[in-house]
Amino acid sequence: MSRTFTDELHDAARPIWDAQLAHPFVTGIGDGTLPESTFSRWVVQDYGYLKEFARIFAWAVAKAQRLEAMGWYAKVLDLTLNTEMELHRRYAQRFGIATGELESAEMWPTTRAYTDFLVRTAADGDMADLLAALLPCAWGYVDIGQELARRPPPEDERYRDWIEQYASEEFAGAAAWLRGELDRLADGSSEEKRARLRHLFLLSSRYELRFWDMCLEGERWEGGTDK
Amino acid sequence: MSFISEQDTRFAPLWDRIRSHPFLLETRDGTIPDEVFATWLRQDYLFVEAAIPFIGALIPRAPTEHWGPLSGVISALEKELKLFEERAARVGVQLRGAPPSFTCHAYIQFLLATAHTRGYAEGFAVLYAAERAYHESWQVVQEGIAADSPWVPFVENWAGEEFAGYVGYLGGELEKLAGEAGPAERARMGELYRLALLYEVAFWEMAYGADGWPGVEDDLAGEAGAGPAWNPDTGTTPEKAWTHMNPQSSAGEEGTDR
Numbered sequence: 001m002s003r004t005f006t007d008e009l010h011d012a013a014r015p016i017w018d019a020q021l022a023h024p025f026v027t028g029i030g031d032g033t034l035p036e037s038t039f040s041r042w043v044v045q046d047y048g049y050l051k052e053f054a055r056i057f058a059w060a061v062a063k064a065q066r067l068e069a070m071g072w073y074a075k076v077l078d079l080t081l082n083t084e085m086e087l088h089r090r091y092a093q094r095f096g097i098a099t100g101e102l103e104s105a106e107m108w109p110t111t112r113a114y115t116d117f118l119v120r121t122a123a124d125g126d127m128a129d130l131l132a133a134l135l136p137c138a139w140g141y142v143d144i145g146q147e148l149a150r151r152p153p154p155e156d157e158r159y160r161d162w163i164e165q166y167a168s169e170e171f172a173g174a175a176a177w178l179r180g181e182l183d184r185l186a187d188g189s190s191e192e193k194r195a196r197l198r199h200l201f202l203l204s205s206r207y208e209l210r211f212w213d214m215c216l217e218g219e220r221w222e223g224g225t226d227k
Numbered sequence: 228m229s230f231i232s233e234q235d236t237r238f239a240p241l242w243d244r245i246r247s248h249p250f251l252l253e254t255r256d257g258t259i260p261d262e263v264f265a266t267w268l269r270q271d272y273l274f275v276e277a278a279i280p281f282i283g284a285l286i287p288r289a290p291t292e293h294w295g296p297l298s299g300v301i302s303a304l305e306k307e308l309k310l311f312e313e314r315a316a317r318v319g320v321q322l323r324g325a326p327p328s329f330t331c332h333a334y335i336q337f338l339l340a341t342a343h344t345r346g347y348a349e350g351f352a353v354l355y356a357a358e359r360a361y362h363e364s365w366q367v368v369q370e371g372i373a374a375d376s377p378w379v380p381f382v383e384n385w386a387g388e389e390f391a392g393y394v395g396y397l398g399g400e401l402e403k404l405a406g407e408a409g410p411a412e413r414a415r416m417g418e419l420y421r422l423a424l425l426y427e428v429a430f431w432e433m434a435y436g437a438d439g440w441p442g443v444e445d446d447l448a449g450e451a452g453a454g455p456a457w458n459p460d461t462g463t464t465p466e467k468a469w470t471h472m473n474p475q476s477s478a479g480e481e482g483t484d485r
């Protein structure tokens with residue numbers, strides 16, 4: 001089988017993706033050794049992230065050319081806003097994090113920067129730009145979920161559920177669909193355009209890795225005062 | 228209470244932090260390490276470059292009376308880039324090719340995401356906060372910098388009367404926008420104002436420390452070179468950037484007659 005454009009992206013980002021798989025936060029979910037208080041950071045920050053991530057699909061609906069693609073993005077938008085976020089709220093409760101806390105939590109610098117980057121790219125880029133920026137999250141989580149699912153499961157049921165969700169057929173199918181769309185759009189595009197897409201893909205990959213760092217170490221705004 | 232004084236009361240510690248930052252004090256005293264200043268120079272060059280599309284993205288939503296002034300800001304920013312190029316060449320700093328630091332990249336994304344997805348008044352609050360931070364910061368440097376410091380032209384640019392007039396104009400317009408805004412919009416404006424100040428603090432911090440990205444190290448330079456290719460014109464003294472923004476100056480021509 002010939003190699004696709006997204007295969008090339010994956011190759012280019014491999015050092016970053018490998019670093020994600022080896023990241024103590026990720027391996028800590030996998031073997032269940034990650035302290036709950038550390039994981040809770042992810043639960044809170046990812047909620048803020050998800051809200052902005054949903055916005056990207058709204059831009060995608062507006063930018064897609066084919067009705068089928070518009071419908072697909074609209075479905076993902078609906079699922080994210082009306083199902084996934086509710087699941088996230090319930091999941092957070094299992095860690096003793098109330099919905100009010102999720103809603104009022106401040107985005108830490110990395111979450112803020114990453115979501116602003118996605119929103120900005122969705123707004124002023126084209127459909128291929130948007131997909132290149134979005135894929136490291138959608139595809140990367142599947143990659144991590146599937147990798148962890150191959151290892152002995154953690155004792156903590158909550159971590160097992162986390163792995164199961166991202167390793168699921170549903171998530172893998174969505175990531176594959178998005179990859180197909182980007183491959184289709186990149187087909188025949190100039191080397192300059194491909195370089196731009198590679199750049200966006202690598203940037204989001206870096207943000208993904210930085211997100212794990214942030215959750216592991218904690219982060220704050222330098223000079224931050226009360227909100 | 229005016230919108231700006233309200234924010235300044237809330238965020239007084241942030242303003243203090245900006246005004247007392249070692250970067251400014253050391254630039255003033257001439258003790259700043261060369262590499263620290265060079266880092267700032269390269270990163271702020273990227274930031275000024277990105278401020279152009281930020282202003283551009285605000286214009287479609289701006290009231291018509293702001294079109295002239297905002298277009299004037301774009302011209303001024305282009306002249307500022309020339310100033311960076313001329314100063315960098317003077318002290319032998321390689322300006323181009325540095326990848327954006329995390330803070331620089333984040334601040335740029337913040338500007339552009341704000342311009343694209345927030346209301347005009349919110350974007351304007353960010354513009355004001357950033358410009359006023361430049362003005363106040365370089366006023367700190369102004370008070371005591373040696374006349375032969377290579378950074379005097381930056382002081383003249385941002386602490387000078389023309390820039391002060393421009394910031395004053397932005398402040399007046401921001402008050403009008405805030406006066407027309409409902410409480411929820413006003414609160415959002417305040418929150419973005421705060422974020423802009425946090426980024427200002429982070430930007431000075433960045434000049435001193437590691438502010439890198441995790442992962443491989445070789446792929447971000449594309450972003451740095453993504454801007455238009457201005458030709459460094461180091462043989463001449465750069466034009467004053469903000470003169471045309473100020474009605475008091477002889478070159479005043481934009482619609483800032485208020």
